[in-house]
Amino acid sequence: HYFFEIVHYFNEELHLPLKIFLADEEGTKYLDLDPEKYEVTEQEDSKDYLYDGDAMRNLSGKKLHKKKNHVNAFIKEYEGRCEYRKLCCSDRQDVWQFLDLWREQKGSDVEEQLDYEVEGIHEILKNCFNLNVRMGGIYIDGNMEAFSIGSYNSLEKMAVIHIEKANPEIRGLYQFIN
Numbered sequence: 001h002y003f004f005e006i007v008h009y010f011n012e013e014l015h016l017p018l019k020i021f022l023a024d025e026e027g028t029k030y031l032d033l034d035p036e037k038y039e040v041t042e043q044e045d046s047k048d049y050l051y052d053g054d055a056m057r058n059l060s061g062k063k064l065h066k067k068k069n070h071v072n073a074f075i076k077e078y079e080g081r082c083e084y085r086k087l088c089c090s091d092r093q094d095v096w097q098f099l100d101l102w103r104e105q106k107g108s109d110v111e112e113q114l115d116y117e118v119e120g121i122h123e124i125l126k127n128c129f130n131l132n133v134r135m136g137g138i139y140i141d142g143n144m145e146a147f148s149i150g151s152y153n154s155l156e157k158m159a160v161i162h163i164e165k166a167n168p169e170i171r172g173l174y175q176f177i178n
Helices: 002-014 025-031 053-058 062-078 089-106 108-126 173-177
Strands: 082-087 134-140 143-153 158-166
Touching: 053 062, 062 173, 082 089, 089 108, 089 134, 089 143, 089 158, 108 158, 134 173, 143 173, 158 173
Parallel strands: none
Antiparallel strands: 082 134, 134 143, 143 158
């Protein structure tokens, strides 16, 4: 019912076509849309990465061998100097400080694109008391070098990682925070 209300609003009130991106397959099937009126197109490059939790924890198998090598290299280099910490809203200063350095590393070529991303992360951190997110960070020699923000979907029994950032100059750090 509400989907068709939205379609009506866009078409009749705004005089615009309704475009929806990243709709799930189950939802589009449920709507049983008339192919004469609606176009549903799968976009391969817009798919998220889906991993089995146990496979990611163990990094076993040929498919994850490369990730495991990066993690092992990271551990060998930084063992005893790195620490994983659960983050809370009061740790936002560490994340903001890290983001400033991360953005600088990316350079001015992509600065404007990153502004929106960094702004979005700032908004999440400013409002994290009201959001159901979990956060963690990797500290090396006392400095944050990576962080991750996610949530848990209990219906799907799935962790959803919304944001994951790491110092790209540290080999294996992205794989380690992952």
